[in-house]
Amino acid sequence: MNGQTLGSRKTRRSVSSSRIQKRNREAILAAALGVFAEAGYSGATLDRIARAAGLSKPNLLYYFRSKDAIYTALLQGLLDTWLDPLRMLDPEGDPVAEILGYVRRKLDLARDYPLESRLFAYEIMQGAPRIRAVLEQDLRSLVEERAGIIRGWIDRGRIAPVDPVHLIFSVWALTQHYADFDVQVRAVLGETDPFPGAEAHLRTVFERILAT
Template sequence: MTKPPTRIQQRNRAAILSAGLDVFSQFGFRGTTLDQIAETAGLSKPNLLYYFPSKEAIHAALLERLLDTWLDPLKALDGSGDPIAEIMGYAQRKLAMSRDFPRESRLFANEILQGAPRIERILQSDLKELVDEKAAIIQAWADAGKIAKIDPHHLIFSIWALTQHYADFDVQVRAVLGDKAPYDGAAVFLESLYEKLLRP
């Protein structure tokens, strides 16, 4: 029977994953080293290797944890709800994820930009199945005249682009906006944009 991890082990593992998220989201998988992660975590490299045998193992653990929650905003889109409210709710949930989990968003973006070598199977299975399921709901709403005629897959892609941009290009957004709070303005803009786009 495996002993449960001690409090120190739990703390060190959490520190490694948090440090890995920092470093991977900044430098990407190829640009990250175990030395960088260990230094950021405040641990020695041998101590880090006690918990994770490689940077691949740390990266895999981060992606697995990320994908557990990454699809939740789309899963919450309810086919029995008001169509426009449901779609705008999805857009706002995605925006909130960019605001609250910017490192995770950049980790995901880096993986996609590299051709998704570690999560391609999940993209082609779990992600595709979920997107197709929700696209069918959106298409049914459009066919029933409840929303404007619109390609549901490209609608979902547009929501990804318009929300994840704020996390993935945070430095650029803040350089342009200066002291303005980006997410407050983004929320208002998305509400107005999709209200006009979707109204039949």
């Protein structure tokens, strides 16, 4: 009985420790996102990230060995989030509905994850030193695969002829703009929420582009 009790206590401690580690890791990444988005990579420091996360610097270094490790972890997680909407294109679905759904999901990401979008844009503008290999391999393969689906719809006359890869680029440009240039968008519109109007406009734009 005592052995079982001791074992169950160890298990509870292990589970509790795992939860604390997960919580601390998430706190570090959330804090780092804000610091990197505000100060850029060069302006961010481990001390500043630790303070924002509510942890000591030695505690932070227990989870991540360097600023670069934190930055890379953020970018890797961001890429997965960013590419999921493209992966969701259904070859068997209605082409226009599928592409409009992709546009809407990308716009939702711009609305819900503006700091992540700016961090990604910052990395790209620096020449993508930490994710170039991923862009040239994983991203390129995914875009080519999804472009193949779009090309198949075009060949079957289901949507108007367009360049599939540049169509994907257009989706990126027209949706992520609302995150990366949020201050400019709101300054011009004078509105607190530009996204309902953006969604309606982009729906019209892509419906006209894709109409046969």
